[in-house]
Amino acid sequence: MAPKSDSAEAIVLNFVNEQNRPLNSQNVADSLQKFNLKKAGIQKALDNLADSGKISFKEYGKQKIYLARQDQFDIPNSEELNQMKEENAQVQQQLDEQKRAISEVEGEIKNLQSNLTLEQIRHKEAKLQKEVKEMEDKLVKLRKGVTLVRPEERKAIAEMYSEKLSQWRKRKRMFKDVWDAITENLPKDLKEFKEELGLEYDEDVGVSLQSFSGLLQHGKK
Structure with a gap:
């Protein structure tokens, strides 16, 4: 039973x-x-x-x-086994083809997702056109000799620039006086000592007080 x-x-x-x-x-x-x-x-x-x-x-x-x-269980003979192997190989080939097709479709989907939609393109185009119009208007004013910065603004900027240079020069001189006093009788190599303290000169970071002072002297504001 x-x-x-x-x-x-x-x-x-x-x-x-x-x-x-x-x-x-x-x-x-x-x-x-x-x-x-x-x-x-x-x-x-x-x-x-x-x-x-x-x-x-x-x-x-x-x-x-x-x-x-x-x-x-039905046990296949050698002929049936060979036929099953061939069928399995065909199925495997079809599976590989399907995987390639799926991979291609996924790639296309990824490309499409990375592209802008029509609405996004129109929005970006409008934004760029606005920026171009603003730059063209500014260029027209410059060609006509229109002053885009008011005199009082130029004066304020020049004074602030001069004040910053003065402070820079003053702090540079103060540092030199202190540094010279500390290192006057120091037996260590000054370059190594500076690196140990993590100090950087203006030249180490690619700036120069003289070059900025020259801009003010020659009116290149």
Whole structure:
């Protein structure tokens, strides 16, 4: 009598046949947890199936190994195996072609997503046209000799520039006086000492007080 399809024996039998590989009771119990079957119940089902000849088993000491009965499976001959290999190769080729096609489509989607939408293009075009118009208006004023900076603004900027140069010159002189006093009798190499302290001269960062002073003297504001 065949076990009911929802019984523990039916579930275990179906699993053993599907796996068609050597299994012990722990393997089966771990794989059938979703059915809420206890290990003891699974062990009993395996033993009953083995006793009734529905599955095979071998004993290795205290360990029992269960296996689906092989006489229930159709074993292909060499010709059928060759045909299956050819079919498998064809399926694999189709799979590779599908993967390439999917990859190409994904690449196209990625390119499309990186492009601007029509609305975004129109918005950007309007913004650029506005910037061009502003620059053209400014260029027209410059060609006509229109002063874009008011005299009072120029004067304020020149005074601020002069004040910053004065402060720069003053701080540079103060540093030199302090540095000379500290290093007057210092036995260490001054360059190494400066590097240890993390100090940088104007020249180290590519600036020159004289060059900025020259701009003010020659009216290149």
